Amino acid sequence: MPGHTLFSLSTEQAVLQLRANAEQGLSTVEAVERQKQSGFNQLTEAAPEPAWKRLFRQFQDLVIWILIAAAVISGLLGEWVDTLAILAIVVLNGVIGFLQEQHAELAMSALKKLSAPTAKALRDGVLQSLPARELVPGDIIEIEAGDNVPADVRLLKAFSVSVQEATLTGESTSVEKEADVVLPAETQLGDRRNMVHMGTILTTGKASGMVAAIGMETELGQIAGMLARHELELTPLQKRLAKLGQVLIGVCLAIVALIFALQVMRGGSLLEALLVSVSLAVAAVPEGLPAVVTITLALGLQRMVKRKALVRKLPSVETLGSVSVICSDKTGTLTRNEMTVKAIVTSSKSYQVTGGGYAPRGDFYQTSDSTLVDDEALPKVARTVNPETDLDLRLALKIGAWCNGAQVAPQSDGDGVWQVIGDPTEGALVVAAMKGGLSPSARSGEITYELPFDSNRKIMSVVVREPGGTSLYTKGAPESVLARCDRIHRWGVAEPLSEDDRRRVLASSISLSSQALRVLGVAYGPDPREPGSTDLERELVFCGLVGMIDPPREEVKTAIATCRSAGIRPVMITGDHPATALAIAKQLGLTTGPEHLLAGQELAQMTDADLAGVIHDISVYARTTAEHKLRIVRAWKSRGDVVAMTGDGVNDAPAVRAADIGIAMGITGTDVTKEASDMVLLDDNFASIVSAVEEGRGIYDNIQKALVFLLSCNCGEILLMLGASLLGWPAPLLPIQLLWINLVTDGLPALALSFEPPEPGVMNHPPRQANESILSRKLGIAILFQGLLVGLVGLLAFGLSLRHRPDDVDRARAMAFCVLVYAELFRALGARSQTLTLRQLGFWKNPHLLLAILVSGLLQVSVAIVPFTGRVFDVPPHTWSEWGTIILLALTPLIVVELVKELRQVIHVDHVITPDGVTS
CATH class of the missing domain: 3.40.1110.10 (Calcium-transporting ATPase, cytoplasmic domain N)
Structure with a gap:
């Protein structure tokens, strides 16, 4: 291809060969025509996993196979209705899991497109910023220190340019480049001093050049097997939840084994006891939790994008909730960048x-x-x-x-x-x-x-x-x-x-x-x-x-005040003169006087120990270098703080990488800084960092809400079955009823909690400790308490019906079945917050949850009133008095939980958060 030999031509000959214009660039019309011929400047990715494989993966859990085996045994014994119903629920559950995973992947793919690189190209005589995938051979582009090279480029001008080419040649040191040399045609890749290639990084200098090759025609594109299919990255939180799931499986199986033994000892059918136990095991394990967590993360990240913060690395979402210090540049971040x-x-x-x-x-x-x-x-x-x-x-x-x-x-x-x-x-x-x-x-x-x-x-x-x-x-x-x-x-x-x-x-x-x-x-x-x-x-x-x-951004002053109420310390780090930095800091409410300012010259004379000793008193750093920024980040971290650090230039990359949350500027940031970062500000605005922290706290809270809701639901089912066994009663729920409860309560409502916006006051409490367990003692008590409430109302419904009609066990089971489903659906409203009541949150603030409850509730109503489904689930028609009892008992857990919240608010003593984040 011509692009691969341009290094052997002079700059003038190279421009002529590609029919380019070094002064004006390509016209828009010409660029469109060339794109039709050459395609987009992107590398071909491996084919995604087929849909049928992802669907089949939903049925690979051991408990699912046990359930299928139990359904087959039921069929062999002539229980065809149970067999078909159980298999239908298993298939429906798998399809829902598949759709949830598909939705999460689509959401993450959309976020990945947002972080696509850009390039500065000369089109129609005007330098424009455009997506790098739209470059075509012959485009004239500009690159500078910190930029990723977006294509294979023949240099036309180069000033002090050196390039890191390790991705192509394995050479660890930067290679100097110059535009005016003409090289022999046999020159090897590592010696082509007048070319820069896709995937390499400009470490110093500034250059302009002509795109010689794009996409799969580049040197990088021709390396076989260079890009494998992207696997969704598991966050530390997801890994901890996976381990928690394994522990829960063990606990649940032990309880299920106990219930199985009690049912057999009571004289029940061995097959019935087996089916009940297996169904309870399926219902007790929150297999939908990983999908809920993934979707919660994806939806939260999309909300962050709307608030101009693009998170590049999923683990950062968890860290955002623990941020206690935000170190920010001044120009463009705290100010409007309209010089x-x-x-x-x-x-x-x-x-x-x-x-x-x-x-x-x-x-x-x-x-x-x-x-x-x-x-x-x-x-x-x-x-x-x-x-x-x-x-x-x-x-x-x-x-x-x-x-x-x-x-x-x-x-x-x-x-x-x-x-x-x-x-x-x-x-x-x-x-x-x-x-x-x-x-x-x-x-x-x-x-x-x-x-x-x-x-x-x-x-x-x-x-x-x-x-x-x-x-x-x-x-x-x-x-x-x-x-x-x-x-x-x-x-x-x-x-x-x-x-x-x-x-x-x-x-x-x-x-x-x-x-x-x-x-x-x-x-x-x-x-x-x-x-x-x-x-x-x-x-x-x-x-x-x-x-x-460069006037301060109007919204930043409010954002800084929000930081203080959230126990987060805002810090300005700038290369500007101390007087400029201090004037802006005063306007923003960052500091009141020069005693809180430290100049780079003074900082350079301090030891790391000296800096760590005074860092809590300094809010503004002026005339700083990249080394100073790195030392400031390390000093804060040495105190145990979780630090967010902004940066734009290539020299900021070490400090950005060293911070717990590295934040790159989306507009002025270099590619190197973006690559080193965990998050990119699409508008370079400090207020967007605070918004991201708020969303990060909200995402973590939503995951905890879903966890508490799912586990307390499962806990209620287990306690209901265990309580009945200990009392010597028949099993209060049939296997198919247990599976149905798992389907309608663990599916849509738990997923809808992902859409819950951050709670009012989420920024009025100190940051969460970074090492805090996802399932704290407080949440564990809440799960047991709410699970006990659900189990008790179900047991009460079963017992009252048996007392009224001792010979009609099916009716008693139907009562317990309906009470359990509606109790868990109503309780989803209370699961929106562990501290705020439904009245304080606003009933209509999460329409997705209301829709999920409505759909699940109507499905349950159809089970109870449609003759065919009534026969499948062994649910006889209810009388009006029974419906009244069902609704009253189903509302009880929600009412009790809401009253407990009200009581806690009455006796709770509010903590006051000082500007330094100290509670008193």
Whole structure:
């Protein structure tokens, strides 16, 4: 294929061979045509497991086979009605399990599609973000440090690029790449320095290139058997529940064996005792619990997506409920990430820029100092400036425009809204330059070399060849840029940089930062003699400061307050100036003063023990590096806290990976950070983290609710059968009745509890302990208590009917049968919460549960009143007085449970949660 040999061609020849356009990219029409020919850029997955195999798997449990054997024995003895009914229920139960599993897989598949990677491609002359699967050969794309390479790509430009190719070549160290080399046709994969391949990761630098091959035509795609069928990942919770199920099976079988022995000793039929015991064993084991848990997780994850949080790893759902600390970046997470340049300070003057957002409309005003004035008041107190005639201002805007990888363009819907493709900070610089008449698309010259931003250097530079010569342009943190300067640009001339100049620049930087502006310094240098040198950024000329505003998100202040009421400690970690960080933190209610702030320079001088000792007192960290973030996470974890950590850049990946919940930014985050994360914020918003924690708590609560409901139902059936055996009574339920109860009560109602929204007040109690058992002592007592209630009303119904009609055992069984079913269905309403009453929750808040109860209830009514089903289940017609008794007894467990909740609320003493998460 041509794509596999482009490394042996020059960049110009490669572009011609694929009929591409390096400046404009492909047109949308051409891209569609090529996609028809080449297909989508995706790897072929193995065929999914056939449906018949998944259906057959529902009948592989030992107890099911025992039940089928018992049904066959019944048939051989002439009990054909029982045989057919039991087999029908077994098949129906298997079909329901199959549908539940199918629903869970579809839900998880939908979530997987949401996390599909994206790529930045040049289409119709505009850089666009589009799904990586839509790339076609000939597309021009841009990639930078932290990105996964989305296809096999022939590099056209590369600046300090190195790539991790271990997935293809096994080489553990990164490989340097360059675009301009032409290699022999026989060059092996690991030596193709002008190519990057699908599945590899850009570890440093920035590049543009042309897609050479996609999908199965890539080098990765041609590795045989590289992608096996994805198996659904079991969470630690699901594994613990599986072990719990094994214990319950053992306990249930022991009780069932006891009941079998008691029934035989009472003189009952051996076959009847066997059928009853086997049916009770089937009913007692909560075989539907794994499906309920999986669906609860899947539905919860879908609810999280609606709240802009995509969980990539299922175990994270459990961990979310235990989060006690959230360490968050500032820009874009706590703030709106809508950067707008508001102030520019040069050596000679101060300016303020009007206009907001990314629309390139606004004016420049000269002000007396760096103090901001409302845009409306500016014309009264300042005069306008023409950037085209002000040399110092024009140079500052020009440097910002060149040190840039972002593009600004109006949205395609034509509503006048402009958007940024790329980093919002760089987008703000582009917009400011466009306001000053410096459109990047109209500039003359080209970038010949680039030193990308580095979190340790805190600056980035480009070497630009222009008609008037070649220059180095630099932007970054003011103190970092200033440290590399020995001159200052004043009135269009480079002069020596004095100590007074340095003090004035730093004072202006602090002044702007204290007004919640993010501040960058800009500088330039002479034509570098050795463009490949790593020591270019020295002896520079300082040109000025650029201050941009990124206002706090309005919803974040409420989210932080919610964190405090939930016993969660919010912490800001940013690379911005301490004054900027402190100003934003105060606005958000994160802190009240500088005593809660720690700068990266101070942190670097601390030992890990010192940091762990003071970390509880610090709410804001400024001027931090990737290493600082990692140390902060480890310090919190050393205290036993469960830590969530946000990140976007490749340097954040170690801290994100080290956290209990690593959170990547969905908009600005690099692929490497996303791969290292457990969760991706689709809107880069701190409030979405808090929403995810709330949903995580709700998911865990719903699993516990389903567990309590299922086990107490099963417990009630066992206690009913055991109580009757101990009293010497006949078996109060027939095998087919036991199986039917298991079908109508353990199926739809338990599943409907998955749809229960998080309880009111779920964020008003401290985080759950990470090592807390899913079946706590408190829940165990609730299961026994509610199971006892259900068993007692069933036993009471059976006993009252026998007392009234001693010779009519079938009627007594029918009474116990109906009371048990309705009691468990009514009790599902109370299972919505262990603490809140139905009145407090709102009767209509979970319509899925009401529908499930209605459907199951109507099925039970049909069993009781339809003549044919009545004969199958041995249920004679009830009188009106019997129906009254059934309803009254069936409501009793729900009423008692609700009254107990009311009583507990009356005598309960509320715990007060302090901002630090301490209860008192």
